[in-house]
Every structure is written in structure tokens, then in C-alpha cells.
Amino acid sequence: xxxxKQNSPSLSVQEGRISILNCDxxxxxxxxxxxxxxxxxxxxxFLISISSxxxxxxxxxxxxxxxxxAKHLSLHIVPSQPGDSAVYFCAASALGNYQLIWGAxxxxxxxx
Amino acid sequence: KAGVTQTPRYLIKTRGQQxxxxxxxxxxxxxxxxxxxxxxxxxxxxxxxxxxxxxxxGNFPGRFSGRQFSNSRSxxxxxxxxxxxxxxYLCASSLVRRGQSPLHFGNGTRLTVT
Numbered sequence: 001x002x003x004x005k006q007n008s009p010s011l012s013v014q015e016g017r018i019s020i021l022n023c024d025x026x027x028x029x030x031x032x033x034x035x036x037x038x039x040x041x042x043x044x045x046f047l048i049s050i051s052s053x054x055x056x057x058x059x060x061x062x063x064x065x066x067x068x069x070a071k072h073l074s075l076h077i078v079p080s081q082p083g084d085s086a087v088y089f090c091a092a093s094a095l096g097n098y099q100l101i102w103g104a105x106x107x108x109x110x111x112x
Numbered sequence: 113k114a115g116v117t118q119t120p121r122y123l124i125k126t127r128g129q130q131x132x133x134x135x136x137x138x139x140x141x142x143x144x145x146x147x148x149x150x151x152x153x154x155x156x157x158x159x160x161x162x163x164x165x166x167x168x169x170g171n172f173p174g175r176f177s178g179r180q181f182s183n184s185r186s187x188x189x190x191x192x193x194x195x196x197x198x199x200x201y202l203c204a205s206s207l208v209r210r211g212q213s214p215l216h217f218g219n220g221t222r223l224t225v226t
Contacts (some may be wrong), residue, residue, distance in 0.1 A: 034214065037216075041219065042219050042220075043116070043204070043218050044155070044217050045217070046214035046216070049214065059143075084113070089155065098160065098167065099157055099160070099168050099170075100215070101157075102147075102155040102156075103154055104152060104154035104155075105154050
């Protein structure tokens with residue numbers, strides 16, 4: 001049973017426009033969510049996180065939104081840049097549980 | 113500060129052999145986790161070590177094992193390799209054992225089993 005789902009394997013966005021990556025989860029005990037970015041032949045790097053007590057967190061061009069009632073989170077990148085082309089993973093953890101549960105990833109392609 | 117270092121970067125083995133992968137965490141990080149990444153499967157959690165003890169284990173067969181040394185360096189071992197073990201193996205370290213503590217990943221070891 002996939003507790004964290006990223007239903008779009010890939011997404012193509014024009015440079016300068018907004019990229020929206022989505023993630024759904026099923027476990028209502030999840031209280032912390034993270035986004036990681038991965039380039040080919042490199043390990044994932046931490047991007048941004050959000051606690052379940054918030055519904056929005058911003059860091060520069062990156063904003064994560066959390067909708068707890070819908071068990072849905074999204075990552076917005078504005079404006080999208082060529083260097084944003086990568087695979088994006090969302091991950092979740094439950095209070096008291098040290099293990100992160102990962103989505104399958106979404107490949108973001110920024111077109112010039 | 114040096115990042116997480118994984119060696120070797122690439123490995124080619126044949127079925128039935130065994131392999132040992134190495135991971136040096138960021139200095140001061142005591143938690144080391146291992147993940148397997150295969151196309152379309154995301155990151156599958158293998159195990160986590162903290163203070164030389166395995167604290168968590170994912171749903172992998174006993175052929176997959178690991179250990180952590182007193183300097184926090186970690187190794188993982190896969191015995192009796194199968195074709196399906198071909199994957200990118202990622203090691204990650206964190207300062208503390210908390211799901212909210214961001215993981216710092218190495219660049220992985222690409223294992224190919226023929």
C-alpha cells in the first residue's frame with residue numbers, strides 16, 4: 001500500500017511559468033512533509049518542508065502548501081528555471097516515527 | 113564540511129556473488145540510513161543505524177544487511193545477488209533521529225547485477 005503517492009511521473013513546464021508538483025497521502029498520522037530534489041547521478045537534496053500545524057511554507061521561489069482535510073500537498077516553483085529540471089520526491093513522517101515514507105517521484109522538465 | 117561519501121560509485125557483479133557498499137556520513141552525524149532506488153519505485157527504505165545499532169528495518173529479505181562502526185561510518189552488504197538487486201543504493205545521514213531532521217544524501221552506488 002503506497003502511503004505517499006505522486007501520481008504524475010513527469011511534468012513539462014515553460015521557463016518562467018509556475019511549476020506545480022502534487023503529492024497525496026493516505027496516513028492521517030503523518031505530521032511532517034518534506035520535498036527533495038534529485039539530479040541524475042546525484043543523491044536527493046533537501047528542498048523545503050512543512051509541519052502539519054501550518055498550511056503554507058515559503059522559501060524563495062519555492063512554496064509548499066498542505067491541505068490536511070484532502071491529505072494533499074503541493075510544491076509551487078515560481079518562476080521556473082532550467083536548473084529546476086530534476087526529479088522531485090515528496091516524503092512524509094509521523095510523530096514519533098523516525099522513518100520517512102517516500103513518493104515515487106515526479107520528473108520536472110523546464111522547457112526554454 | 114564534507115558531505116556524505118559513498119564508495120564505490122559503480123559496481124558490476126554477477127548473480128550469486130556478494131557485495132559490500134560503504135558510506136561515510138557528515139562529520140557529527142550519528143544516524144545513517146540506506147535506501148534502494150529503482151526506476152518508478154522511488155526510494156525504498158532498507159535500514160537505519162544510530163549509535164552502531166540498527167534502529168529500523170524496511171521490508172527487504174535477510175540477504176540485505178548492514179552495520180555501523182563507532183565513527184558512524186556504515187556498510188551495507190548484499191549476499192547471493194539477484195538480477196533484481198540492480199539499483200542505485202543511497203546512503204543518508206542526519207544529525208538526530210527524527211523524521212523531521214532533513215536527510216543528507218550521498219551520490220549513491222550504482223550496482224549492476226548480470
